[in-house]
Amino acid sequence: TCDIAEGFEIRQAVPRDYYKKHLEVLAQLTDVGIVSHKQYVNFVTFATLSQNTYVAVIEHLPSKKIIGSATLFVEKKLIHSCSSCGHIEDVVVDSTYRGKGLGKSLVHHLVGKARLLGCYKVILDCAEKNVKFYEKCGMKQKEKKMEVRF
Ligand code: ACO
Incomplete structure (x- = not known):
């Protein structure tokens, strides 16, 4: 459970969310x-069983629609006495519902989950325009982002 605006629920994604x-x-x-529906069901089922991929969704209860989503990936490490690092990925709130604190609730939900799972830190990559949002979520800018893209 988590603080969230009335009429909304944050929970783990389940197969029927494909239709939502x-x-x-x-x-x-x-x-x-x-x-496809089959690929979606396979993915969320695998994620639920894996214990390293947690896909959180926000459902708007009156319309039964998924209006937000974010994923936590838990990376097992050898360092820090075999600790884990949490990675937050793919955070989005439907444009109609932005500015109500839902994005912040999603991030807080995943950070809390990472903490419960024993992560020593949670990190993410984002565009410059989203830095303020993540700062409001209690995160700080640290180092630089690098990539090789295929
Ligand atoms: N610039 C400045 N402040 C912002 C911005 C912004 N772009 N977006 C939100 N905030 C502030 C809000 O004003 C609010 O401040 P407050 O707590 O003082 O009231 C706080 O951040 C929390 O805002 P929310 O209402 O919880 O944010 P929202 O529900 O609108 O979701 C999100 C923010 C997820 C970034 C949304 O705008 C979105 O879906 N954008 C498009 C997709 C996207 O860019 N996602 C991030 C990708 S990065 C990644 O996935 C790791």
């Missing part, structure tokens, strides 16, 4: 491509 338009909110973040 989970992929449509993700499409507001990036190119989702083609994901």
Whole structure:
């Protein structure tokens, strides 16, 4: 459980969220491509069993639609006495519902989850325009982002 505006619920994604338009909110973040119902069910089932991938969604209860999504990936490490590092990925709130504190609730939910799972830190990459949002979520800028893209 977590602090969230009335009429909304944060929980782990389940197979029926495919019909609650989970992929449509993700499409507001990036190119989702083609994901079949079977692929979706496999993914969320695997994520639930894996214990290292936690896909959180926000459901708008009156409309039964998924209007927010974010993923926590828990990376097991050898360092820090075999501790774990949490990675927050793919945070998005439907444009109609932004500015109500829902994004912050999602991030807080995942940070709390990471803490419970024994992570010593939680990190993420974001665009410059989202820095203020993550600062409001209690995060700080640290070091630089690098990539090789294929
Ligand atoms: N600039 C400055 N402040 C901001 C911004 C912004 N762009 N966005 C939110 N805030 C502030 C809010 O004013 C609020 O401040 P307050 O606590 O003082 O009232 C606080 O941050 C929390 O805002 P929320 O209402 O919880 O944010 P929202 O629900 O609107 O979600 C989000 C923010 C997720 C970034 C949303 O705008 C979105 O989905 N954007 C498009 C997708 C995207 O860019 N996602 C992030 C990708 S990075 C990643 O996934 C790791």
